[in-house]
Amino acid sequence: MKMETWESIRARIIARDRGCSGRFLGGECSPILDVHHILPREEGGTDEDSNLMALCHTHHPMLESMRRAILRRRRWRTCPHEHRYAHAREACERRLNAA
Numbered sequence: 797m798k799m800e801t802w803e804s805i806r807a808r809i810i811a812r813d814r815g816c817s818g819r820f821l822g823g824e825c826s827p828i829l830d831v832h833h834i835l836p837r838e839e840g841g842t843d844e845d846s847n848l849m850a851l852c853h854t855h856h857p858m859l860e861s862m863r864r865a866i867l868r869r870r871r872w873r874t875c876p877h878e879h880r881y882a883h884a885r886e887a888c889e890r891r892l893n894a895a
Contacts (some may be wrong), residue, residue, distance in 0.1 A: 805843055806831045810850045818855025826853040832860075 809831045816825040817832075824839060831852045835841030849876035875892055 813850035817849040848873040
């Protein structure tokens with residue numbers, strides 16, 4: 797079985813998406829296109845078509861910064877204090893994670 801090169805995968809995704817998929821982010825698209833991994837390879841993502849999208853040089857960093865901001869918010873921090881009641885610990889954690 798022949799391995800597909802990144803260049804052929806990239807060309808197929810750009811053709812499939814007909815340019816930048818980040819138009820929903822607003823602003824002008826750049827003529828230079830990248831292929832973005834929705835779930836990064838470092839986190840278990842693959843080069844399958846369902847995990848790839850075409851983004852221009854304007855929208856690619858915008859989407860990445862949004863992704864990082866969402867991940868930061870999703871990391872729930874636990875309360876380091878001792879609480880007598882569960883509801884007090886939960887309230888403390890909600891305040892801690894609201895920041």
